[in-house]
Amino acid sequence: MxxxxxxxxxxxxxxxxxxxxxxxxxxxxxxxxxxxRSWLFLAHGSQVPKRGDFIQTYMGEDPVLVVRQKDGSVKAFLNQCRHRGMRICRSDQGTSRTFTCSYHGWAYDLEGNLVNVPQEERAYRNEIDKSKWGALKVPRIAEYKGFYFGTWSADVPxxxxxxxxxxxxxxxxxxxxxxxxxxxxxxxxxxxxxxxxxxxxxxxxxxxxxxxxxxxxxxxxxxxxxxxxxxxxxxxxxxxxxxxxxxxxxxxxxxxxxxxxxxxxxxxxxxxxxxxxxxxxxxxxxxxxxxxxxxxxxxxxxxxxxxxxxxxxxxxxxxxxxxxxxxxxxxxxxxxxxxxxxxxxxxxxxxxxxxxxxxxxxxxxxxxxxxxxxxxxxxxxxxxxxxxxxxxxxxxxxxxxxxxxxxxxxxxxxxxxxxxxxxxxxxxxxxxxxxxxxxxxxxxxxxxx
Amino acid sequence: MTAMIEHSGGAQRDQPDAGAGSAYRRTDVLTQHAVEQFLYAEAQLLDEHRYVEWIELFADDVHYWAPTRMTRTHRERDREISDVHQSAYIDDDLQYLKGRVRRLTSGVAWSEEPPSRTRRLITNVRITPREDGELAVTSNFYVYRSRLERHEDWCVGERFDVLRPVDLDATGYPYVVADRRIVLEQTTLLMPSLSILL
Structure with missing residues (x-):
């Protein structure tokens, strides 16, 4: 025991x-x-210098994409498609405009928002609310002297x-x-x-x-x-x-x-x-x-x-x-x-x-x-x-x-x-x-x- | 024999460089044989932990280097393997390579004390003579390692060597390694450490 x-x-x-x-x-x-519940290291800014630059890393065992945004900020979201859970991006690093799941083709923008669903009209009768099915975002990201940390916790100081x-x-x-x-x-x-x-x-x-x-x-x-x-x-x-x-x-x-x-x-x-x-x-x-x-x-x-x-x-x-x-x-x-x-x-x-x-x-x-x-x-x-x-x-x-x-x-x-x-x-x-x-x-x- | 190799190298200067045109190498049998026997001898010295003899096979100006690697898309595959200014597992000159030998023979290098048992398979040896009389040699390697009670791992990859002819009768070997780049197939090394030499 x-x-x-x-x-x-x-x-x-x-x-x-x-x-x-x-x-x-x-x-x-x-x-x-x-x-x-803790703050976890995500990336140093020099790893994603330009907009669209991304790396894939992990928070614990969860794969996350850390992406430089158009406005220069850094965001992160779970590297998991909301449809059946396939990895959205399968490179360790790169530069991209969108991340398209290679299973059924759901596509996400640099912030992780769902922006395209193939056959949306025929398959979903246009009834899917894409705004509700974005990749799971890391809700809190802190930048400290060029280092980015993220946490899933709403309560951590x-x-x-x-x-x-x-x-x-x-x-x-x-x-x-x-x-x-x-x-x-x-x-x-x-x-x-x-x-x-x-x-x-x-x-x-x-x-x-x-x-x-x-x-x-x-x-x-x-x-x-x-x-x-x-x-x-x-x-x-x-x-x-x-x-x-x-x-x-x-x-x-x-x-x-x-x-x-x-x-x-x-x-x-x-x-x-x-x-x-x-x-x-x-x-x-x-x-x-x-x-x-x-x-x-x-x-x-x-x-x-x-x-x-x-x-x-x-x-x-x-x-x-x-x-x-x-x-x-x-x-x-x-x-x-x-x-x-x-x-x-x-x-x-x-x-x-x-x-x-x-x-x-x-x-x-x-x-x-x-x-x-x-x-x-x-x-x-x-x-x-x-x-x-x-x-x-x-x-x-x-x-x-x-x-x-x-x-x-x-x-x-x-x-x-x-x-x-x-x-x-x-x-x-x-x-x-x-x-x-x-x-x-x-x-x-x-x-x- | 050294003279023959130098001659055969010189006779093939018109051969295309690796990566341009045909992948087929028109290497003469004697050169192919000498290079293969040299690589086998080197592998034997490492498998037998004869590091002090092994280090003599390297030129004073050698760059002994194993870059890191990452998974990238087909479009970005030219950036898959690190260049000389980027990350490497090993980035040695002769001085530090000698340091590794001192460490491995110190009796207190705990990742190799007791030593691992290794078996090296060197294959697919491809030779391109260079203008300066040295040989660009590409080979595949498969290094099996058994360690302590039941640990085992494998290093598989490709080596890009430059071999410089030396006096076989004086040194016992026909070449020294003037440059070595070791490219591993794994991007995440499935091993607790790279404590052996490749």
Whole structure:
């Protein structure tokens, strides 16, 4: 018997019941309660630059078309014909004026409105009200610094409120250049037989794995063995991890602007970053440039790194499988040579063939395999790293943070997950979070006294 | 043998380039044989995890590259496979390719430790001699991978190589790979990672 869904994780004590990664019933509820009610990443504007440009992506398991409109806005709708449910568009990307279903020919415009029904007079006696049979529209779309997010929920807070303090960490990377970033064209997609939360949680909260899991990555990057212990050196560096609203971000701190870019081993890139430091400092603070350089997740499944310029969505495909969709982001105004340096190093480290990436998938697939065992599935996982050592608004960083080697953000991630899975309304969740924060403040006062 | 290959290459300069005119290649038997044996030898080195020997088969200026791919309509099919400025799974120079070899032989590259078992089938070898004496070689590959207890996956696609003749007696091989583009048939790779070399 599966325990009640709201008892599967205990964020206060750092317990995770592995059924959250394996149970089909839990997964079905996730599609409705988590993916159906959260803000999900749809596209970056650079993927659909001109009117009629579209990409197909997913919200959970639902295929959606994201389309640049005639007025320059971006809209999205379910890639499903309202007649018998056929996919309206079967390309990953392209440019179009209409989307015509290849089953019976119902045609939809760029907004998803039904505009043509073949044989309308003979077959429907002109009695069909086309205005009622448009593709299902994503009702709320938010644009934030060139990124588009969508939600099916009428109640989820506005996107910036949903981000909360995470905005500081997002802006540090994507808000530092006057004209923002763009994605290198083309998506790396691959399938990992693991639950989506392993990936999402790791990018929210796990600096701890790097030293062991990625032991070989620096061997690939550097010929000189003196560099091979680099991840161990990093663990001596100061750093913090942020967690809030289910999101997470963690970094070791750089000691100078441009330090994070030194890994690219590209003089052109380093020179460009240094030469444009003033522009970055006009847009974000020096603190942001120095202290936000690592892993990040916006709940539930959108992640990026601030060192290697990789960005990805973990699309769920059942309790035991994900599709990873990954891109490289580059400063829009950088010269081609600099963009190429970002692209090459990011792909060498974090493409599906990347020297870091391949070892992550190995861990997650093995865990999922082990969880086939009945005992293994009914075990308890330990998520207690740094428990009771959170602080708020310290070191110049907003929100609840702890040491970089912590699972504070993971506990926050699972707390938000649990609240949504329990079916709590967004206003209930906001109240609960406020109460939790008050309790946290009390705890901090007691400790200080 | 090297001299013969160079000669036969030179004799075929009038042959149309790939993609223009007839798809049929009038390659002489010796060249065809030497190229096929070279590709088989390379596949053997990889299947036997002899990476340190394998890396010697690549030229100093090699671009070893596997672009991403997407589903596009027939009308937009020329944009299906990424170009050099767009996304790639692999985009290496010799220096980084050597880095991959260091990683694979490190004992701590967990996606290949314990190593995968692979079996490479290289077929449909088509050769077009170039003006500079190098050979443009297209081949199909089917790489089966078995991993750990029961994981298996397949990489199927086409490789576009440029082979540069070298002294067979000095190196043990008649060519080095001066350029390699690997085009996979899948747009969503049905594998947890591309941790093997292609």
């Amino acid at each position: 599966t325990p009640p869904v709201n008892e599967l994780v205990d964020a206060d004590r750092g317990y995770i019941n592995p059924l959250v990664f394996t149970d089909q019933g839990v997964y079905e509820q996730e599609l409705e309660q988590v993916f159906g 506005e996107f910036e409120d949903y981000l909360g303090d995470m905005a500081y960490y997002f802006d540090a990377v994507f808000g530092r250049w006057d004209n923002g970033v763009e994605l290198v064209e083309g998506t790396s997609k691959w399938v990992i037989d693991c639950n989506w939360k392993f990936a999402s949680e790791q990018f929210a909260s796990d600096m701890y794995h790097a030293e062991v899991s990625h032991a070989s990555a620096l061997i690939a990057l550097h010929e000189d063995p003196a560099f091979w212990a680099g991840t161990s050196h990093q663990t001596l560096m100061p750093g913090r991890q942020f967690g809030g609203n289910g999101h997470g971000s963690g970094s070791f701190w750089a000691d100078s602007i441009g330090f994070s870019e030194s890994m690219y081993n590209s003089p052109a890139l380093s020179e460009w970053v240094t030469a444009n430091a003033d522009e970055a400092l006009r847009n974000v603070s020096e603190q942001q440039l120095l202290k936000v350089a690592g892993h990040n997740t916006i709940f539930p499944n959108f992640s990026w790194l601030a060192g290697p310029a990789t960005m990805r969505v973990w699309h769920p495909r059942g309790p035991g499988q994900i599709e990873v969709w990954a891109w490289t982001y580059v400063p829009k105004d950088a010269p081609d040579e600099v963009k190429a340096a970002y692209r090459r190093m990011t792909q060498r480290t974090f493409s599906p063939a990347g020297s870091f990436e391949t070892d992550d998938g190995e861990n997650w697939t093995e865990i999922q395999q082990v969880l086939r065992g009945w005992k293994a599935r009914n075990n308890t996982f330990n998520a207690q790293m740094g428990l009771g050592h959170d602080e708020r608004d310290v070191h110049g960083l907003p929100g609840r943070t702890s040491d970089a080697l912590s699972e504070s953000a993971a506990r926050g991630f699972y707390q938000r997950w649990s609240d949504l899975m329990a079916g709590l309304s967004w206003s209930d969740i906001a109240e609960l979070d406020a109460a939790r924060q008050a309790k946290e403040a009390l705890h901090q006062e007691v400790q200080e006294a």
